[in-house]
Amino acid sequence: MTDRLILGIESSCDETGVGIVRLGPDGSMELLADEVASSVEEHARFGGVVPEVASRAHLEAMVPTMRRAVEQAGIQLRDVHSIAVTAGPGLAGALLVGVSAAKAYAAALDKPLYGVNHLAGHVAADTLQHGPLPKRCLALLVSGGHSQLLLVEGLAERITEIGSTVDDAAGEAYDKVARLLDLPYPGGPPIDKLAKQGNGCAIAFPRGLTGPRDSKYDFSFSGLKTSVARWVEKQERAGEEIPLADVAASFQEAVADVLTAKAIRACKDFGVDTLVISGGVAANSRLSGLAAERCAEAGIELRVPKPRLCTDNGAMIAALGAHLVAAGAKPSSLDLSTTPGLPVGTIQIH
Amino acid sequence: MLVLALDTATPAVTAGVVELTPDSLPRLLAERVTVNSKAHGELLTPHLQAALAEAGHTLADLDAIVCGSGPGPFTGLRVGLVTAAALGQALNRPVYPVPTPDAIALDAATGRPLLVATDARRKEVYWAAYDAAGRRTDGPHVDRPADLVGKLPAVSDAAGEGAEIYADVLNLPVVQARYPSPVSLVAVAAEELLAGARPAALTPLYLRRPDAVEPVGRKRVTKA
Numbered sequence: 001m002t003d004r005l006i007l008g009i010e011s012s013c014d015e016t017g018v019g020i021v022r023l024g025p026d027g028s029m030e031l032l033a034d035e036v037a038s039s040v041e042e043h044a045r046f047g048g049v050v051p052e053v054a055s056r057a058h059l060e061a062m063v064p065t066m067r068r069a070v071e072q073a074g075i076q077l078r079d080v081h082s083i084a085v086t087a088g089p090g091l092a093g094a095l096l097v098g099v100s101a102a103k104a105y106a107a108a109l110d111k112p113l114y115g116v117n118h119l120a121g122h123v124a125a126d127t128l129q130h131g132p133l134p135k136r137c138l139a140l141l142v143s144g145g146h147s148q149l150l151l152v153e154g155l156a157e158r159i160t161e162i163g164s165t166v167d168d169a170a171g172e173a174y175d176k177v178a179r180l181l182d183l184p185y186p187g188g189p190p191i192d193k194l195a196k197q198g199n200g201c202a203i204a205f206p207r208g209l210t211g212p213r214d215s216k217y218d219f220s221f222s223g224l225k226t227s228v229a230r231w232v233e234k235q236e237r238a239g240e241e242i243p244l245a246d247v248a249a250s251f252q253e254a255v256a257d258v259l260t261a262k263a264i265r266a267c268k269d270f271g272v273d274t275l276v277i278s279g280g281v282a283a284n285s286r287l288s289g290l291a292a293e294r295c296a297e298a299g300i301e302l303r304v305p306k307p308r309l310c311t312d313n314g315a316m317i318a319a320l321g322a323h324l325v326a327a328g329a330k331p332s333s334l335d336l337s338t339t340p341g342l343p344v345g346t347i348q349i350h
Numbered sequence: 351m352l353v354l355a356l357d358t359a360t361p362a363v364t365a366g367v368v369e370l371t372p373d374s375l376p377r378l379l380a381e382r383v384t385v386n387s388k389a390h391g392e393l394l395t396p397h398l399q400a401a402l403a404e405a406g407h408t409l410a411d412l413d414a415i416v417c418g419s420g421p422g423p424f425t426g427l428r429v430g431l432v433t434a435a436a437l438g439q440a441l442n443r444p445v446y447p448v449p450t451p452d453a454i455a456l457d458a459a460t461g462r463p464l465l466v467a468t469d470a471r472r473k474e475v476y477w478a479a480y481d482a483a484g485r486r487t488d489g490p491h492v493d494r495p496a497d498l499v500g501k502l503p504a505v506s507d508a509a510g511e512g513a514e515i516y517a518d519v520l521n522l523p524v525v526q527a528r529y530p531s532p533v534s535l536v537a538v539a540a541e542e543l544l545a546g547a548r549p550a551a552l553t554p555l556y557l558r559r560p561d562a563v564e565p566v567g568r569k570r571v572t573k574a
């Protein structure tokens with residue numbers, strides 16, 4: 001068997017992504033292209049992703065992004081072996097642009113189509129950098145849209161959600177706290193930067209869902225966000241200056257503490273020795289730093305893909321497609337539907 | 351020449367294969383149309399494949415693609431445009447956008463001034479007006495039917511689903527051309543197609559801005 005080129009298309013939120021992965025006969029994967037067009041700047045003044053703005057941007061960006069990816073990979077579209085596309089979860093209108101395009105490419109090129117799960121794609125992204133995953137591992141997905149703990153028993157076989165947020169996603173909490181502190185959107189990078197000059201122990205913000213009777217692996221960030229707001233407003237009322245760096249650092253400490261504590265506990269409970277952290281918030285320095293410390297203590301191997309692979313992109317979808325092709329999965333039908341609320345357990349929609 | 355016609359600007363998911371020659375009217379070889387405003391994404395590609403198969407052709411046989419550019423409900427409208435754009439890129443064929451009401455006007459062609467109105471949801475219509483020769487004289491615009499009555503140039507008939515839904519407000523005889531047909535979509539672009547003209551940009555006619563509000567200040571969680 002020869003090399004197979006897998007094309008990945010992503011459009012579930014505000015990034016239009018096209019990735020191309022070369023799948024070797026031995027199952028090895030090489031990333032040939034990873035092109036992303038982001039509409040994040042168009043959403044900034046709204047303080048969050050506006051679905052219609054994102055969908056319009058996807059339509060405009062789809063063909064140019066594809067063109068750049070094909071050029072970057074130095075291939076011809078007709079050389080592609082299979083096409084993978086995010087079918088869910090995500091914004092309905094945004095998903096529809098990518099899936100419609102993917103169907104047209106599949107029909108025009110007469111190649112099989114795989115409608116895949118965006119969340120599984122985030123985990124698959126790591127295999128582009130660190131190679132195959134062990135038979136069982138845990139994945140912590142953290143971004144503006146997701147906060148999940150997953151038990152991964154084969155990327156093409158079985159992924160089980162063992163915990164998720166009961167309210168806001170971790171990245172959403174960052175965005176809201178950033179607004180509170182008059183920092184730009186998206187909130188992750190500016191809070192991370194500011195937090196480096198502050199003291200994470202300065203203010204004891206609450207750790208959501210960490211009581212003895214609380215759900216062991218679920219997260220809650222809404223209370224934390226409110227408590228930061230209350231603290232800031234109390235200072236303002238008292239006419240005190242707000243120690244922005246300490247607030248940012250203490251908030252970030254609370255997020256990183258809960259996420260890593262729960263992830264490591266899950267690793268121990270499920271008897272796995274590898275933890276993957278992916279999603280846009282994985283790039284957060286305190287989260288990865290604390291995770292590295294605690295994983296080392298617990299004898300767990302930590303895998304965090306580079307930031308470019310952590311955020312939404314087509315490469316992760318191509319990688320997941322490659323895992324499915326390598327496993328001999330059956331292609332999806334061309335009347336495939338998008339599923340905005342797709343559960344992570346459904347790796348592929350037929 | 352062999353042309354694929356697509357339109358998703360109305361509840362009709364439309365795909366047709368049309369033969370176009372310089373000296374005769376466009377001829378329909380096969381079409382697949384399903385009226386379902388929620389199924390554009392699922393059905394468009396299977397429809398165009400089925401129409402091509404029935405016509406005895408494959409995508410590789412196409413010379414060009416024509417796609418309705420709206421106006422129409424955004425989510426469905428984008429399905430047609432992105433499908434056409436991707437097909438055009440992968441097959442290396444030109445894609446010609448066509449305003450959807452122009453095709454409906456051609457289908458209706460009463461020889462009298464005409465209003466074409468399609469359903470814009472939110473109790474509004476997308477509309478355009480045409481003279482007796484079928485030339486567009488106004489629009490496309492989006493308005494509430496009652497407001498449109500005041501702005502409308504003199505027309506004798508109305509076509510399109512919007513004209514049917516709001517027939518009692520518009521008070522015009524309704525002619526039967528509810529959705530754009532593949533033949534009319536191709537006919538609207540026939541001159542450019544036959545001349546091999548450089549296609550216009552594949553830009554959707556949204557006519558409305560996205561719903562989005564900029565946040566003003568921040569909400570307090572404690573009482574001031």
Ligand SMILES: [Zn+2]
Pocket residue numbers: 118122143145146279311312
């Ligand atoms: Zn994501």
